């Protein structure tokens with residue numbers, strides 16, 4: 316499978332302050348790739364460099380094998396971008412904004428505009444100033460999709476959408492992905508990333524901490540263990556190497572376990588346990604774990 320996005324040692328300094336340092340990863344054709352990190356980690360800097368809005372200090376970024384700085388215009392013919400914040404001229408009608416956008420791609424997008432405005436219930440004849448924040452976001456979504464791009468770069472795309480519209484948006488993304496569209500999905504909402512993405516990059520303080528298949532990230536990581544003891548006194552005696560984030564409540568103990576399940580079971584036989592459950596943690600927990608590990 317060929318790479319749609321190739322980022323190689325990408326570094327961006329804003330004057331003396333760090334944006335991103337030595338960021339390298341690839342996104343393959345047809346992937347739904349998640350990009351996650353805490354505030355100020357460098358997600359927007361990476362995205363803005365991909366879009367040609369920022370020039371890198373060093374390193375390179377390519378989309379469709381074209382340089383993101385020098386060939387941005389050509390790249391954009393096949394790229395759809397949803398920004399986290401949307402700004403439009405207030406007095407323009409939605410249909411005029413969308414038709415104006417469509418002209419850039421030199422193709423007739425009217426059918427697609429009508430289809431998408433039906434899906435997202437966008438009133439094409441209204442002016443921007445009449446719209447709520449969420450409805451403006453929907454206009455940005457249509458704008459990103461109207462020319463049927465091969466790559467979608469999404470920066471916090473669901474912020475402002477109500478749950479119904481979020482679901483519709485995900486349905487549309489799945490449809491697009493089935494048609495072969497590659498999706499680069501940057502989000503703070505980790506449950507969304509977990510639901511949608513097949514691979515994920517974690518960025519922190521400008522550097523990539525990990526690039527991993529979602530399934531592997533979820534299964535190779537720690538597990539969430541829940542134990543129920545027969546007697547409340549036993550709860551205080553539980554001590555197993557590899558247990559972290561422990562919480563105790565009456566006869567119940569919950570913790571995250573890092574290590575081999577076999578080793579855990581060997582340790583558990585010494586306790587009188589009534590019930591046991593082993594679950595995969597959420598992406599949120601994994602993310603917090605990486606974050607805490609780095610900080611601590």
Ligand SMILES: Nc1ncnc2c1ncn2[C@@H]1O[C@H](COP(=O)(O)OP(=O)(O)OP(=O)(O)O)[C@@H](O)[C@H]1O
Nearest residue numbers: 329332333334352353354355356357358359360361
């Ligand atoms: N225009 C700028 N001038 C100076 N520093 C900047 C500028 N834009 C971003 N930075 C710095 O670059 C670093 C990365 O910021 P960036 O906006 O890329 O992070 P982010 O991961 O998108 O954060 P958030 O999730 O809060 O949007 C931060 O330390 C930020 O302060």
